[in-house]
Amino acid sequence: MTTQTNGFKATRRGFLAGGAGLTLALMLPLARGRAMAETAAPFAPNAFIRIGTDDTVTVLIKHIEMGQGPYTGLSTLVAEELDADWGQMRAEAAPGNDKLYANLAFGAQGTGGSTAMANSYMQMRKAGATARAMLVAAAAAEWGVPAGEITVSKGVIAHAASGKSSGFGALSQAAATMEMPADPPVKDPSGFTLIGTDRPRLDTVAKSNGTAQFTMDVYRDGMLTVLVAHPPKFGATVASLDDKAALAIAGVEMVRQISSGVAVYATSTFAAMKGRDALGITWDDSKAETRSSAELYDMLSTEAKTGGRVVEESGDLAALSAAATLHEAEFRFPYLAHAPMEPLDAVIEVKAGKAEMWFGSQFPTFDKPTAAAALGIKPEDVSINVLLAGGSFGRRAQGSAHLAAEVAEIAKAAGRDGCFKLVWTREDDLRGGYYRPITVHRLKAGLDADGALVGWENTIANQSIMAGTPMAAMMKDGMDSTSYEGAYALPYKMGAHRIGWAQAQSPVPVLWWRSVGHTHTAYAVEVFLDELLEKAGKDPVQGRLDLLTPEATRERGVIEAVAKLAGWKGRTADGKGYGIAMAKSFGTYVAEIVEVEDQNGFPKVTRVWCAVDCGVAVNPNIIRAQMEGGIGYALGTALFNEITLEPGGTVAQGNFDSYRMLRIHEMPAVQVEVITSTADPTGVGEPGVPPLAPALANAWRALTGKATYQLPFAAAVA
Amino acid sequence: MTTLTVNGKEVTVDLDPDTPLLWVLRDELRLTGTKFGCGVAQCGACTVMLDGMPRRSCITPISTAEGSEVTTIEGMQGPEVTAVQAAWAGIDVPQCGWCQSGQVMSATALLQMVPSPTDEDIDNAMAGNVCRCATYVRIREAIHTAAKTLEG
């Protein structure tokens, strides 16, 4: 929600001296044979904008495009302040460069926490305003008219009195010689012409005709494709290796042991697959996780009973003993794989002590030094080209930078210069860890005779995502808020309450998964609350509104809006169940209502209504798309998905036959209302996810009377 | 040696007969629009036309494509694919985009066979194509739009 405006107060000299601006922008990916190589870019007023003589405006996007829409969203901000025509806008990935392209919310280059829009909002608008001011100055100088009389609209710079006009391209060279304004004014929101309107995405055409270039599509001369055999149990290591049969396979060039397993290098993907299958490896399981998911649940359940360390505490929970109604429940959430449609992959080329990488690097700030360390070279000798990513959902945002480390180790272990493409198969992906942590919530709450909350207790037990990674620096006193975000600082009148966290340990690596802690906290809170309201004889919508604190105006807004949108009539109607849930995540408020039918004892979701308040709606088209997609992603997960460890510690699931994806016939109709707001914009990539599963559980309980305390439904209902 | 026609050009490859067509297209012919998502016929990202019918190239051994005509997303032509791609652009179907070549192939095949598909026809034809970004609402709408365009 905080927007910053740094980066554009410098004079032009300051930019040059700082290594930013004109010089650097001109050195950017022009040599890489990508779109901009064909376009001269004489005007590059800052690290984000290049204007060609052909009138194209190319915006360098510092956030990775993985479907959530920053190419289009951030270009909209520039186009708005530049008064460009949408048709002249292009977007391109910014390369890995901490100084120029830091996420202002992190102070490092990276995408996550649905921060792309929030942290870029002022920065990109200022970038556009700067370029506009310099173009206007160039026009004023060339035409000999006062700058104040010049207008810009839809890519046309004009001076009415003299009748002169020009596109951006013809003035781009002159603009480059103008003084950079110290602090160009940005528009008042009432003057927006692009922000707030539906913009077609800039990447749709290339993504509909097969020309969009992803990491796996990179092919370079002499490149070898590499697959790695990872240990079947987390934390296991190679005890012995027999690579004879693998090396005998046509196309297999090398086999090397690296820290994550055994790498097979081949001239084609299929040869690498066959080679990997032919490896003879015995594993040392002495440090491996050998507990099953059932055992882990028992351990977490025991941990949760301890109450854990205090996250938030208020009032005296002794009040619970006097409650008229007391309710307790334990909720269980499995490990989850992100399963981005493009599995993990990365390309590295090492030549004469320097390395160039191509991949969907979501945290270049971590990936670069980690790759450099693995190669034994300096970070400045590693360059990263950030490519389009075929989904991430958190999977490519690695504090550990394990993918960059793995591909760099592969290059190092080859013992020679060369180009290597690391590919993970779907089995590698689903069995490879970095899961949403397996989690237990234990809740207890009481109501007085009027149905008001007198006390609320929730203890969460799970592994920390940040501990043991460079992200640990963000933890305070050993507390990892990503483990319990969404379970505290609730907008409801809670009465006395205590939220606790018990940190569990396991060698299974865990990671943020689209909406992170909210994936389970929203479920536990909104399902448990719904049960309490039911016990108190209250309507789920009115009951929530009554419980909200007076300050919770935006929460109130989305609940009221979604109830109206759905024509809320209560928990059941015409043989269908209805449930609501609301969650604020990453600064964005979302409420959803689910309509469910009973299809042979299993839920069939037919319709979903969604109200979202993300502040200024920069591009409602993309906001709706992210809500639709978030709802589908959350629904498939709630219904079908769990990664389970078998007794002994191996992963039960392997591909989409056992880790089932939502399919088109299971997708409900979705109606989204975007709340009109003047608040600073917040993200939309994740916030559509959290309310769906609890709204579904509430609808299912309304319809069938059955509470769902363990996800997925397929496990609970079976 | 296997000889087949890919996007109208005859190609001969000397590879293990069990090599999946997917990897021949990508690794040998550099036709990278056809994607790898699962390798086991579960996701449809690798869909191509084999003698005019949609096929999962990840489980199609090159030996079985001998003498066949293969069309990938790069080689698709005709009113159906044009209408599908226009409808895709009209409402911005893709998010990450990885599944979308396969979606466009399956949608085009559907419209070639069923010019005015019902929702049920769409479910049946498209259920094999997973979209992890869950762009399904828009896929359905875009197919209906493309069908209307083709009706004229």
Ligand code: FES
């Ligand atoms: S890659 Fe062929 S169906 Fe998934």
Ligand code: FES
């Ligand atoms: S658009 Fe991302 S998988 Fe379909």
